[in-house]
Amino acid sequence: MPVPLAHVIALSAILFAIGTVGALSRRNLVVILMSIELMLNAANVAFLGFARAWASLDGHVMVLMVIVVAAAEVAVGLGIVIALFRNRESVDVEEVSLLKW
Amino acid sequence: MSAPAVFFYLFGAAAVVSALAMVLNVRNTVAAAMSLVVTMISLAVVYVTLEAHLVAALQILVYAGAIVVVFLFVVMLLNLRRDTFAPSRQLLTKGAGVVLALGVAGAFLQLVPQALPTVQEIPPDFGSYAAVGRTLYRDFVLPFEVTSFLLLAAIVGAVVLAKRRLD
Structure with missing residues (x-):
């Protein structure tokens, strides 16, 4: 007997909520990027749950695309973190508020 | 309860606990990255219970392998201080947040x-290699090729951003 789809979606929602809390409340830029990775993984769980329920492989292909986007995002994001640390000696987002209104 | 269901609930709970450990750990960024590894590997087991075998293998290779190693490299290069949570907002904002969440x-x-x-x-x-590969290369060839441009742009962007001075 397979896992009910509602439980898979619940796991996805819980992980997404934890990632949102981390991205909004932490101030260390590296941990914020990790939280965004967690949110992308929560989306992957939902994709795979629906793919299993509808017996369709399109969701698996979407997850591969999400993994590629996540890898690209980490490379660019951590490049920005290093450039930021070189200029400011800090990765605290509260100290980088030039574009904030 | 069947074996896949048991593993789903067990490793789903492990993923949630280690995700919480990652978000709530303010002292040690390396430990937070290690909690992220545990989350990723637990989610790979969850993917196997959802019959996504190729995606589970790639999850371990790309996430638990490559991405977390890049995170650890950056943590090692930087000199990180103890982190704190953002200062608490006003009562009205907190109340609105609780109402919205509920x-x-x-x-x-x-x-x-x-x-x-x-x-x-x-x-x-x-979910096998052959079945996902057929779907990927028959129905999704154009998106597959476009991702190669995305990766190229990300490589060039990362080098430009992290380089000290462009000649």
Whole structure:
């Protein structure tokens, strides 16, 4: 007997909520990027749950695309973190508020 | 309960606990990255219980392998201080947040279970390398090629951003 789809979606929602809390409340830029990775993984769980329920492989292909986007995002994001640390000696987002209104 | 269901609940709980450990750990960024590894590997097991074998292998290779190693490299290069949570906001903002969270959770518990489809039977090669590869290279060739441009742009962007001085 397979896992009910509602439980898979619940796991996805819980992980997404934890990632949102981390991205909004932490101030260390590296941990914020990790939280965004967690949110992308929560989306992957939902994709795979629906793919299993509808017996369709399109969701698996979407997850591969999400993994590629996540890898690209980490490379660019951590490049920005290093450039930021070189200029400011800090990765605290509260100290980088030039574009904030 | 069948074996896949047992593993789903066990490793789903492990993923949630280690995700919480990652978000709530303010002292040590390396430990937070290690909690992220545990989350990723637990989610790979969850993917196997959902019959996504190729994606589970890639999850371990790309996430638990490559991405977390890049995170650890950056943590090693930087000199990180102890982190704190953002300063607490006003009472009104907190109340609005609690009301919004309860509203979303209530709507989720009420509406989502009714709207979901029943789980269908799957063919025996569902989620295998051959089946996913056929779908990827027959129906999704153009998106697959476009991702190669995205990766190229990300490589160039990362080098430009992290380089000390461009000649």
